[in-house]
Amino acid sequence: MAEQDPIEVRMSERDGAIVVHPDGEIGYHEAPTLRNKLKVAFDRSPRKVVADLANVDYMSTPGLATLVEALQISKRTKVPLVICGLNERVLAIFEIAKLQTVFTIVGGVDEAVRG
Amino acid sequence: MTGQSDVLAEVSLGGRQPDLRLELVSNPVYLCGARELVAQISRRLGFDEHASSQIALALDEALANVIRHGYESREDGRIWVSFFPLAGQNASAAGIEIVVEDEARQVDPLKIKGRDLEDIRPGGLGVHIIREVMDEVRYEKRGERGMRLTMIKRHTPGAGNG
16 A cells, blocks of 8 residues: 655646645655655746745754755756745744755745746 | 563663653654654643744654664664653742653764754754754763663743743
8 A cells, every 4th residue: 555645745836936835744754745746846847946834834854954955956957946934933943953044935925936 | 561672761761760751663653743742741841832842843853863863764663752840849840851762773972963054955953953942962872772862951040931
């Protein structure tokens, strides 16, 4: 029996950007699912990849590491990566890891897709 | 029946009896349950939402490190998590001590350190996060096999319970 993904990660397309919407907690167990979806998004060579974290209520360092990997793909492929929708709890871990200035972080999906 | 692993765990805690002890296998599917449990306990011990989240994050990072680096992603290793409320005044806890023990690969405690944050790359952040959010963090070898991580979080005097 195929193992079910530990979290749902929906993908949508808006104005040439691919928006990745993980839903739930992103720890060691869940991060590989997000990693796979982000890779699929970059593989499609969109104008931009947006990670919408509005429905992520918890993230630990495997989630951060996944986003750092995505940033490396972004730099290599010249497809911008924008992160949006961070709640205070998730933003806190970016700040503890001093990664909040490394990523392009904006408020919501509309702002992330624009530009 | 008490197995050899249980005896080892009791000896390594110096005979202290924790208020609560969780035993789990090194399967990441159980991490969400462990962090929910510690967040709830922390709230009951008087920590506010922010501090309880930090304590849960520290335990999550600690367990993930044991699974990934200690057991090298094997899912059949044993992990014990022991909880000790720190004695405070008027029957209220002054904080919490959490001890994470395993039977995994031993490493020199002096070599366990978070990576340089200037080096932007995936991985190696867990130890940094644990040291950042907890008040005391101590790694040591646990007898002939396994490691023990002791983490303490105290209530902050004069700053509520965060």
